[in-house]
Amino acid sequence: MELILRDLHSRGHSLTVVRSAKSWYIPESSALYTSVTVTAPDAPGGDVGRDFYAELMRRSLKLHQMPPLWRFVEQQKDVAAMLRMFHGAALRLISTVLEDSSLMAALKESGFDLLLTDPAFPAGVLLAQYLRLPLVYNVRWLNAAEAHMAVAPSPPSYVPMYNSLFSDEMSFLQRTENFLRYAAGMLQENLVVLPLYEDLLQRHFPPGADLLSMQRSADVWLMRVDYVFEFPRPTVPNIVYIGGFQCKGALPLPAELEAFMQSSGDQGVVVMSLGTLVSALPREMTESIAAAFAQLPQKVVWRYLGSRPSSLGNNTLLLDWLPQNDLLGHPKTCAFVAHGGTNGLYEAIYHGVPVLGVPLLFDQFDNVLRLQVRGAARAVEATSLTADNFLEALKDILEKPSYRQNMQGLSQLHRDQPMSPMDTAIFWIEHVIRNKGAAHLRSASVDLPWYTYHSLDVAVLLLAVGGASFWASVSACRLLCCRRPGTKLKVEYR
Structure with missing residues (x-):
């Protein structure tokens, strides 16, 4: 994110960064931006330290020694635990921000043109929705899966899921496992991630507000993907690919x-x-x-x-x-x-x-x-x-x-691109600022219920009509073609 901020700053934009007091990498003082530092309460069991990732590495290596089915089950348990931990931290941070009335008043009065965030954990998403600001993502992950899955078709028949270790050419058994990973990601999102934010949404947003709709409503998704690296897959107009945007020519060494x-x-x-x-x-x-x-x-x-x-x-x-x-x-x-x-x-x-x-x-x-x-x-x-x-x-x-x-x-x-990934990113950020959003790029699919998106309601109607027609045809055949002949009396004369 710092590289994008440097480029925006060089073009004369005024930047404000909302940061956690516990941030490892985002300094409070910078020539690039004004910072707003938020001190959120500690997690019940203490916050994540650097030793946590060493322990995660040991656990990850242990998982890769397990049989495939057992590894899959254990991976899902670990993912659920990590989602609760990291989203819990995001929830504490955004709760602290939204409940600080003086801070929120200052942010509203600042007249920001846009909010730029990585939505993997949705503190920035919720802040943008509360302030009613146009929203741009610097994104690869969202909730429990790769971000494409939130807004673009992602058929598990050829789109490999996170941690599958599959390419886009899968055997039948691999497609079966990939589908299970797809289903597990959806369950993690709906059963682990979304419920964490329900109380916050009820306190600070209008009735009926839901996190997934907020996340899908971003104007432009600057996706950290280039298809020389990623496997090709379906996309939508407001996803802009900036994979490798941080790359640049080498400078002289010491x-x-x-x-x-x-x-x-x-x-x-x-x-x-x-x-x-x-x-x-x-x-x-x-x-x-x-x-x-x-x-x-x-x-x-x-x-x-x-x-x-x-x-x-x-x-x-x-x-x-x-x-x-x-x-x-x-x-x-x-x-x-x-x-x-x-x-x-x-x-x-x-x-x-x-x-x-x-x-x-x-x-x-x-x-x-x-x-x-x-x-x-x-x-x-x-x-x-x-x-x-x-x-x-x-x-x-x-x-x-x-x-x-x-x-x-x-x-x-x-x-071999018409614009560098960084120039592409900056163009679309400024495009959203100039036009106060980019609603014309958003697919209508993001507003559809899941059963409408997959045409399940249409399928139910067609099945019902087909079933009723078949039943009517069978009933008519019975009435017209399968009636028992009339009873004939046999009279014997002696």
């Missing part, structure tokens, strides 16, 4: 890091980063990765937090932070070892760097699969990772030209 890159000679450099949520891998996994790196002729730059692995080779540089985009855009970089977060994978696509994926959490497994299907990546299962199989997979990425060729093909497709 002198010491540039010297390290140049010291790799013709062999090149492998870059490894597993994101910001998980600070450290299990010790045995770290030692296996370090031992594999030590056997490479390439140099390695590894974003790493924790105690130094004992098997670390002289070719590996450990950094607690690295300029990832600038490293991926460096001519010496020949492979990217990543956990499969979308930001990192889009940067790899932009710069044409093949990926060795070590997915750990959430959608990372699906993300790596999408590149693997396109021949631009390979995945290593973290639960069975050893120095030998990690080294074999990494050498495969480095030595087989097809991985780099396929990724460079994706890079060319990703860049």
Whole structure:
């Protein structure tokens, strides 16, 4: 979101950011925006800390060792628990905002033109509805599923669901599992997410207000998707695709890091980063990765937090932070070892760097699969990772030209657009401001009940008419064709 704010600020827009006092990444003071800091009450069991994601990673790896049916059941239980936790935090935040009469009066008087939010957790959605502001999403997820499912047709016959690890070409059994995941997502939304907000809606909104309708009413959905990465699927006019909007050309590296890159000679450099949520891998996994790196002729730059692995080779540089985009855009970089977060994978696509994926959490497994299907990546299962199989997979990425060729093909497709994804995002935000909304782009489907959307009422009518016609035809046949002949008397004469 910060990158969009920077671009809006450079174009002269005045920005106000409503943030939680507990935010990890959104600073209270910034040259880009004025902040409104909200202190929401703590969760009953305490708020989520950074160790929470390390525990989630351990749980995720354990799930992937389970048989498929048991894993599916356990995944749904875990998803329900996480939805309650994160939506509970969103509910406490927006409740605090709406119940602060002086804050709400100040926000109303400010005369905002638009509200921009990521609607995965709907605090921003509810605030926009209360203030009656045009609404733009920076979005990929909504409630319990991928955001397309809220407004665009999403047939589970070829649209893979979250955590399915399927492509868009599925066998019969895969389509069966995919349908069950589709149904589970709908149940999670209706039984876990929506009920959490019912009391808030009754207190602060007109009778009959429902969260799902509010979420679907956004003017423009800036979807963090590009179809060089995502599988093709149906869409609607107010979904605008900005996948890779954060990508940009590489900047020069600091002198010491540039010297390290140049010291790799013709062999090149492998870059490894597993994101910001998980600070450290299990010790045995770290030692296996370090031992594999030590056997490479390439140099390695590894974003790493924790105690130094004992098997670390002289070719590996450990950094607690690295300029990832600038490293991926460096001519010496020949492979990217990543956990499969979308930001990192889009940067790899932009710069044409093949990926060795070590997915750990959430959608990372699906993300790596999408590149693997396109021949631009390979995945290593973290639960069975050893120095030998990690080294074999990494050498495969480095030595087989097809991985780099396929990724460079994706890079060319990703860049071959009439406008950059960022310029597209800014255009549509300003379009909504200029026109005070974009109701002309909204599909009527968002206002239909589910049974009308799927034409179930029409199907019931047609079945009823067909059934009645069949019954009438059968009854007529019985009356006209199947009557018993009249009784004849036989008279005998003697």
